[in-house]
Amino acid sequence: MRNSFGNVFTITTFGESHGKGLGVVIDGCPAGVAIDEGFIGKELQRRKPGQSKITTQRKEEDAFEILSGVFEGKSTGTPIAIVIYNTDQKSKDYSHIADKFRPSHADFTYHEKFGVRDYRGGGRSSARETAARVAAGAIAKLLLGQYGVSIHAYVSQAGHVQLEKPYQDLDFSQTETNIVRCPDADAAEQMIALIDETRKNRDTIGGVVSCVAQGVPTGLGEPVFDRLHAALGHAMLSINAVKGFEYGSGFEGVRMKGSEHNDAFYRDGDTIKTRTNHSGGIQGGISNGEDIYFRVAFKPVATIMQDQESVDTQGDSAIVSGKGRHDPCVVPRAVPIVEAMCALVLADYLLLNRSSKI
Amino acid sequence: MRNSFGNVFTITTFGESHGKGLGVVIDGCPAGVAIDEGFIGKELQRRKPGQSKITTQRKEEDAFEILSGVFEGKSTGTPIAIVIYNTDQKSKDYSHIADKFRPSHADFTYHEKFGVRDYRGGGRSSARETAARVAAGAIAKLLLGQYGVSIHAYVSQAGHVQLEKPYQDLDFSQTETNIVRCPDADAAEQMIALIDETRKNRDTIGGVVSCVAQGVPTGLGEPVFDRLHAALGHAMLSINAVKGFEYGSGFEGVRMKGSEHNDAFYRDGDTIKTRTNHSGGIQGGISNGEDIYFRVAFKPVATIMQDQESVDTQGDSAIVSGKGRHDPCVVPRAVPIVEAMCALVLADYLLLNRSSKI
Amino acid sequence: MRNSFGNVFTITTFGESHGKGLGVVIDGCPAGVAIDEGFIGKELQRRKPGQSKITTQRKEEDAFEILSGVFEGKSTGTPIAIVIYNTDQKSKDYSHIADKFRPSHADFTYHEKFGVRDYRGGGRSSARETAARVAAGAIAKLLLGQYGVSIHAYVSQAGHVQLEKPYQDLDFSQTETNIVRCPDADAAEQMIALIDETRKNRDTIGGVVSCVAQGVPTGLGEPVFDRLHAALGHAMLSINAVKGFEYGSGFEGVRMKGSEHNDAFYRDGDTIKTRTNHSGGIQGGISNGEDIYFRVAFKPVATIMQDQESVDTQGDSAIVSGKGRHDPCVVPRAVPIVEAMCALVLADYLLLNRSSKI
């Protein structure tokens, strides 16, 4: 619990933004998965800061080291520990907020809960913790790849700029061709312009990441509490700054009638398919073989380059000033994190499903 | 996992719609909670079928029996088992779908996952399972009541009829005064009219349940994967027919700027409060003492009184005809279920938080 | 945790000795196991009180009811709930100890832990709780039977009367032919005489149950904390009155040299076997295909028909007098409980092992 996630394929993450390092222990990865370290590195590159003008300018190399669980290029069935050492931490940057609570950050709540907190860079509440998830997610992707499962996340909204096209009309190979990670060039351009303008105004803005999982076999998902979409929702809501999750028809589906919303079954060769997919690939909490798709809402980043009203740890009024190097919009770098968490859930449920039948 | 929920205050539910009964085992309820059986009964009454013209006309009494864990009116710290025996099951009603897959139901996916399924009334995938959750949630509410926590859910949308007022402008004492469970009389009337019309058209419609938790102490929620809102989202997404979850500013917050969205801290007597509450009472995954609020999207009920295209268990084309007694809209009866799941999460996290500090 | 056991094949038990009933929820049993209710009944008969002159004379029928999870004679993959209703509870029998702490019982510790306790018949600490485990164990045995695994427990010691023969020299078909459940007729006779004499002296005595599991496939057991024998030990030590557990060479093996203790491998047709089996079928925590065997020590029953020094709930001196109907020696009725817990562990680990390799 707490810093662990998963049932059979489990991860436990550790580490603070400005401590010695952070990392993850993956327990329950089956033996025999080919571990491509280059792929892990590439996934981390997609998340790392300093990628472009619309992300934070912090430079962190996010070099990783596998300490255990891999032998001669393959997983051994024992825990895979991966450490990412911190290098570019400027702890001094944070002395100005050591005794103040930044609005809409975790400062106040950590203080209330634990009595102490590592204030440097947000400590454990820093989004830097997600680097560990991305590394673990890369392992999960390597496992899933052997079963033909692929995962595609992309930015579908930044502020008010929304990509209206359904995912079926997108070319996922275009996602990585622009800095905002939106597979539609026109929308990408507008998003980038908006984020850049927001950054210049020393402000921040929210966004939405959409995600599609294809090739997922039928049968993944557990009644009752661990429905596949409940696990996906839990996973997504555990990412920093996430405020909402919907899958399939989502909040819009509320307005539909049952006769419109129901997905009719039909036979296509040896496969049973559905004519529409308002179910988002999940029925009764279990995958039905159709594409799984969902949307994740991210709030505007809380750190802004402006003075804000707040209180200090004594409860006295204080002004929090914006300092440091932060993202004007979190979604471009959130794309690989959403994919990683999706991969972790699917890998876990793939294994869990192995005990469904005698 | 699977049919269990919670970390310290845990529940395990069991039972099918048309078996002998269903129930729940609550493990981890502290000793000393006064168990008011009348209250449990009232909560079950709010969920039970046959309440009004806009719910299913099935009659189920949902009488419950506590088998263990309560002695002389108080919880003893040992598991509390509650059984609700099935009485009004008409298994014959379901012979027509024994070998067909109802569209957007769990028939096909259960068949794929388990090879067998109890087709009577949806078996384990029936929403009847939530009766067990409501009983358990009543125990959680009794526990939370001793700490001053109260939970108020209500219908805020049915189809396109949406209650625009923020929760602060509502009088929760009015929720139970109408059959749709919307605390605003005007909106309630429109919702009831829409649902009734939909029912007459042999169709169904979706809706949204909103929920507010008040009096929640600071410090509830665990970094990183078990953020309070991630647990709430998991809980809500585990309810039948739920397609989306958002808390605080939710999907709308995406369009805001950080400077608008951030909740400024200020001191009010001995308490630190926030001037706005876009955070929905949760910052960094931990409660900050403000009201917690969230919204839950329910799809239109899949069972409609119309003929639908489908396939049978052999994969051949088949027509599924609507029969039986079903809800035209699930949200009025979902209100106590949302409250129950919210109570279960808060009770669990209240106990979990006891080990945060030395 | 707490009242649950297992990782994938899990059980949660509930119920007190003198409440309305007790039972178990089995979550994670794969779909497709043929559920033989007659077999469950027979297993419960082996545990129930009143079997013979050397067990308690209480009459409890231990009739059980399956509430869920079985459809048309097979498990469906959903939770199997089994309830055993209490019938012969004479709560009056216990009023004399309502405010006294019986020596070496759980009265004092429950009082300290929970503040309240159901004093009737020991409440939750009563060995009656193990009826639920025997019912669940029967399901696990049915699952294991499909994989060729069989489990044989027997009484190998009562007081100072010890069965010296190794298990290889015993005929397990003889275990149920005598009331003490020792497969050796001579030893059985001596044990019965000793227990009967002890009973007449209004005293009690301890004993040892040995257990052998045959046909267990290789590969069951998880490094590091969940070694197969650690799970077996946990399971056995969770049975009332158990004071010790050893497997393979056990405490005696301490005196051996490595050169004597090591089990040499050799090839027998297509199978790799060991010439000796001091390892007890488990190496590095994982089954190696040889017979698994272990021994479980039970203390003398704490309830004796004599006056004993104690204190009451106020801390004042008090005399506890022996009353009621109790076992002079627990081991004959413990045999099916040991088998049940062994079956639960093996079923769980069989499923867990399905995710070891890709």
Add this chain to the structure above:
Amino acid sequence: MRNSFGNVFTITTFGESHGKGLGVVIDGCPAGVAIDEGFIGKELQRRKPGQSKITTQRKEEDAFEILSGVFEGKSTGTPIAIVIYNTDQKSKDYSHIADKFRPSHADFTYHEKFGVRDYRGGGRSSARETAARVAAGAIAKLLLGQYGVSIHAYVSQAGHVQLEKPYQDLDFSQTETNIVRCPDADAAEQMIALIDETRKNRDTIGGVVSCVAQGVPTGLGEPVFDRLHAALGHAMLSINAVKGFEYGSGFEGVRMKGSEHNDAFYRDGDTIKTRTNHSGGIQGGISNGEDIYFRVAFKPVATIMQDQESVDTQGDSAIVSGKGRHDPCVVPRAVPIVEAMCALVLADYLLLNRSSKI
């Protein structure tokens, strides 16, 4: 599960004998525990190889690094990750057993379970993994120390040399004064002589570690499956080479009568005590405030400096020759491991007990 242990205060270990390093993530340590790094180092020194003539001559420094969870000398409530880098691994030492199964090692069973194995130094099955537990146990001891709990393990048997004195007659301050870690000088001398002689004969021998926990508050332990002694047994049986566990009167108690075995309660000032302590400080699975004591049996080390019959990975006959630097008897170095696992269980149950009452 698997490589994790504990419910609230949990640890997850990782790492192989000859990989880059091994370590542990401690999740659930409350905030505010003073973390004395010097103490952790001392505990690791007690376990490390090369201490004396009766332990392995391998030199491993076991230097550790805390990567997270500690800020300004105190635990922060976030995961504490500790890494111990491997330095003295001579992987070449193991090429001779890369394709052979060492008798009574985990080689064969890992091969069966996972299909692959890291054969260098036993990989994950190496006792080197316990270094991570000792580091975590040191943190648990620091937590327990704040509640007045102390833990004392010592060697009570090596081969046939047995320390007959009850623990009450021993001076625990003497345990560390000799290389075998037996607090009785005479017995220690005999044990050392026996182990040294065994080593010269290129053989190994087993032993027993006894452990006493003092100052444990009442109320720790959970009915039913997680009785305190069941958790202790699980913990001890998860240590390499352990074959048995008994607490209180243990296997010897079997021969006693109830009238002898029962521990009479009496009042001593404000405290309720027992006149004897055959219960080993645990009644009904819950601590009663008396000393907790138990014994742990270790088999003779499987690696001997002799030729042994075996098979190779092809199933063909093979001779395994003794090479490398190994312990002739494991118990002297097992003392801190037993203490560490005991501390981990007690810390976990101390926190778990915080939710017993309202």
